[in-house]
Amino acid sequence: MSVRVFVPGDSAALSVGADEVAERLAAEARARKLDLTIVRNGSRGLYWLEPLIEVQVDGARIAYGPVAVEDVASLFDANFVAGGAHKLRQGPTDEIPYLKKQQRLTFARCGITDPLSLDDYRAHGGYRGLTRALELAPDAIVKEVIDSGLRGRGGAGFPTGIKWRTVLATPADRKYIVCNADEGDSGTFSDRMIMEGDPFVLIEGMTIAGLAVGATEGYIYIRSEYPHAFRQMNRAIELAHRAGLLGSNLMGSGKAFELHTRLGAGAYICGEETSLLESLEGKRGQVRFKPPLPAIEGLFGKPTVINNVISLASVPIILDRGAEHYRDFGMGRSRGTLPIQLAGNIKQGGLVELAFGITLRQLIDEFGGGTASGRPFRAVQVGGPLGAYFPEKLLDTPLDYEAFAALKGMLGHGGVVVFDDSVDLALQARFAMEFCAIESCGKCTPCRIGSTRGVEVIDRIVAGTEIGKNLTVLDDLCETMIDGSLCALGGLTPFPVLSAVKHFPEDFDRSSPRAGRRSAA
Amino acid sequence: MPNYAVWDDKAASSLIDEHRAKPGALLPILHALQERFGYVDGGIVPTLAKALNLSRAEVHGVISFYHDFRDSPPGRHVVRLCRAEACQSMGNEQLITHAKQRLGVDFHETTHDGRFTLEAVYCLGNCACAPALTIDDKVYGRVDAARLDQLLDQAGKRP
Numbered sequence: 316m317s318v319r320v321f322v323p324g325d326s327a328a329l330s331v332g333a334d335e336v337a338e339r340l341a342a343e344a345r346a347r348k349l350d351l352t353i354v355r356n357g358s359r360g361l362y363w364l365e366p367l368i369e370v371q372v373d374g375a376r377i378a379y380g381p382v383a384v385e386d387v388a389s390l391f392d393a394n395f396v397a398g399g400a401h402k403l404r405q406g407p408t409d410e411i412p413y414l415k416k417q418q419r420l421t422f423a424r425c426g427i428t429d430p431l432s433l434d435d436y437r438a439h440g441g442y443r444g445l446t447r448a449l450e451l452a453p454d455a456i457v458k459e460v461i462d463s464g465l466r467g468r469g470g471a472g473f474p475t476g477i478k479w480r481t482v483l484a485t486p487a488d489r490k491y492i493v494c495n496a497d498e499g500d501s502g503t504f505s506d507r508m509i510m511e512g513d514p515f516v517l518i519e520g521m522t523i524a525g526l527a528v529g530a531t532e533g534y535i536y537i538r539s540e541y542p543h544a545f546r547q548m549n550r551a552i553e554l555a556h557r558a559g560l561l562g563s564n565l566m567g568s569g570k571a572f573e574l575h576t577r578l579g580a581g582a583y584i585c586g587e588e589t590s591l592l593e594s595l596e597g598k599r600g601q602v603r604f605k606p607p608l609p610a611i612e613g614l615f616g617k618p619t620v621i622n623n624v625i626s627l628a629s630v631p632i633i634l635d636r637g638a639e640h641y642r643d644f645g646m647g648r649s650r651g652t653l654p655i656q657l658a659g660n661i662k663q664g665g666l667v668e669l670a671f672g673i674t675l676r677q678l679i680d681e682f683g684g685g686t687a688s689g690r691p692f693r694a695v696q697v698g699g700p701l702g703a704y705f706p707e708k709l710l711d712t713p714l715d716y717e718a719f720a721a722l723k724g725m726l727g728h729g730g731v732v733v734f735d736d737s738v739d740l741a742l743q744a745r746f747a748m749e750f751c752a753i754e755s756c757g758k759c760t761p762c763r764i765g766s767t768r769g770v771e772v773i774d775r776i777v778a779g780t781e782i783g784k785n786l787t788v789l790d791d792l793c794e795t796m797i798d799g800s801l802c803a804l805g806g807l808t809p810f811p812v813l814s815a816v817k818h819f820p821e822d823f824d825r826s827s828p829r830a831g832r833r834s835a836a
Numbered sequence: 837m838p839n840y841a842v843w844d845d846k847a848a849s850s851l852i853d854e855h856r857a858k859p860g861a862l863l864p865i866l867h868a869l870q871e872r873f874g875y876v877d878g879g880i881v882p883t884l885a886k887a888l889n890l891s892r893a894e895v896h897g898v899i900s901f902y903h904d905f906r907d908s909p910p911g912r913h914v915v916r917l918c919r920a921e922a923c924q925s926m927g928n929e930q931l932i933t934h935a936k937q938r939l940g941v942d943f944h945e946t947t948h949d950g951r952f953t954l955e956a957v958y959c960l961g962n963c964a965c966a967p968a969l970t971i972d973d974k975v976y977g978r979v980d981a982a983r984l985d986q987l988l989d990q991a992g993k994r995p
């Protein structure tokens with residue numbers, strides 16, 4: 316019988332050599348006359364172990380990693396196909412503590428199945444959510460999502476079911492479901508993992524959304540930095556179509572849903588929902604004034620549900636297991652699980668899906684294993700380029716929307732980027748302003764001009780020029796941006812800046828050198 | 837990949853025809869043009885405007901809004917280095933300095949021999965394997981200066 320070996324086709328795994336490893340595995344197997352079936356799965360999200368290969372032995376999967384091309388011959392010598400001992404052997408994958416301690420709901424299948432096998436998808440619970448949704452009335456589907464407590468995972472944390480209810484209640488000849496797969500925040504990759512590793516769950520989630528609000532057409536807007544995810548989604552849509560899971564007669568129900576993909580074009584602001592809609596319409600990605608809400612007048616002027624990939628990919632399990640099952644995870648008003656992305660200067664970076672409530676410290680120590688460099692921890696930025704920088708003393712903050720808001724930070728899309736003591740927070744603050752200047756859509760002056768002024772002011776501080784006076788200027792500038800910006804790009808860029816000044820004042824006092832700090836470029 | 841085709845108005849027009857019926861067709865068309873030719877020639881703007889019933893200013897406004905679209909042909913290989921925070925935390929600054937020195941160009945410039953164009957990118961979703969970069973359509977992670985040299989050598993040998 317053929318031995319099944321799993322080698323991720325996830326683009327992060329590819330970035331560290333997974334294709335080359337798969338080729339060498341196949342070549343060695345041929346040379347050794349072994350019958351090997353190589354499955355290109357998604358990633359398990361244990362990125363420090365990628366390329367992580369797995370072999371199926373008596374129903375269990377045994378992991379080896381990180382595997383370099385040069386290790387392949389020795390793996391065969393060690394009889395890895397039967398789970399043999401080797402220095403890269405990590406034991407049964409499911410028993411690896413990093414994975415075992417997680418609560419995987421949205422990522423239940425990612426890395427386990429062949430992402431493009433509908434049989435695999437179904438065998439692991441796929442399409443049970445849609446089957447149930449097809450038996451329910453639209454308002455019953457919406458109620459289920461409201462009751463689950465699911466809040467948007469794209470950043471703003473708005474209750475998903477409430478948004479759907481508005482679209483359901485707005486009569487129109489045509490409505491749309493739009494998936495926001497722009498994932499522009501540094502430190503995030505969960506959308507990418509789902510699209511590459513379990514694309515059918517997104518298709519299923521969007522189809523359920525269509526049934527819930529009466530939309531028969533959907534678009535997935537994927538950033539152009541993710542060409543691999545784009546191709547994978549297109550293949551999956553094609554397969555779902557052929558199987559009657561998309562198109563004019565969903566599972567023989569007579570109900571219809573069509574799905575299209577579109578590529579972004581390298582603009583961070585197009586992750587903002589109204590800018591994204593403009594971009595989908597083929598225009599400059601400039602932010603729209605609200606109201607009207609996209610739920611009332613969205614894509615091509617029609618009522619539109621716009622949700623993040625993870626929000627939509629969490630819907631099938633909510634429909635399948637019921638609202639209560641999902642709501643039972645989490646704390647306070649943050650219900651369910653959050654796929655956290657642990658990144659940056661961290662020994663064990665990867666995807667950690669957990670109920671809300673774990674603290675940053677537990678995450679960084681117990682999962683992350685400390686910094687990658689081995690130097691002392693100094694700062695963590697949560698929530699992407701608009702998220703605050705926190706020092707060590709705030710590490711006991713639980714991951715919860717409200718707890719972060721209380722500290723003038725945000726969870727955003729769940730990206731956690733760790734920095735060691737070589738970081739210079741003045742330069743990080745400068746980057747926040749620079750990024751805003753580069754990515755501003757240009758509509759409001761405080762954002763467009765203020766961010767450029769912000770860079771100049773921080774440059775003066777770093778140069779040691781009238782530090783006190785310039786810090787006051789910076790403060791005023793931040794206030795103007797917060798008050799005078801139409802969207803959160805201009806409105807939240809001050810948060811990383813002000814948090815850096817507040818929690819790391821020593822980095823803005825350039826008169827005294829600080830141990831470990833990089834010299835300014 | 838890539839080795840772009842030389843700009844050809846007729847081929848460009850047929851790409852436009854292929855995509856023009858799509859809702860919001862301008863972006864898909866611009867992507868198709870850039871994928872084929874490596875850039876979007878300014879001379880095509882009137883044709884695009886006519887095909888999509890837009891003004892030339894509108895078409896130009898869209899092309900210039902998005903960072904992706906180039907208005908002149910790139911080198912044979914495009915190297916994009918990630919400048920975002922997770923890569924910063926893993927020392928991307930040294931990598932960027934190294935790449936600029938080795939290629940003798942700044943961002944948005946092409947080497948004299950036409951082999952490489954250097955560009956900046958803000959996150960490739962490879963933040964747990966930082967620092968990250970792409971060469972043409974391939975992503976690379978955990979890249980240090982030595983690995984970058986090796987990758988550039990390999991790419992330089994390709995046609």
Ligand SMILES: Cc1cc2nc3c(=O)[nH]c(=O)nc-3n(C[C@H](O)[C@H](O)[C@H](O)COP(=O)(O)O)c2cc1C
Binds near residue numbers: 803
């Ligand atoms: C500057 C900016 C960038 C954003 N980028 C993204 C993004 O990349 N992905 C995303 O899902 N939401 C992003 N958002 C949030 C969206 O505007 C919107 O809240 C979200 O798509 C709604 O979906 P959700 O409720 O499922 O989160 C961004 C917002 C702003 C202001």
Ligand code: SF4
Binds near residue numbers: 762763
């Ligand atoms: S805050 Fe900036 S990005 Fe947002 S609408 Fe205003 S100018 Fe555009």
Ligand code: FES
Binds near residue numbers: 918920967
């Ligand atoms: S920050 Fe560089 S890949 Fe995400």
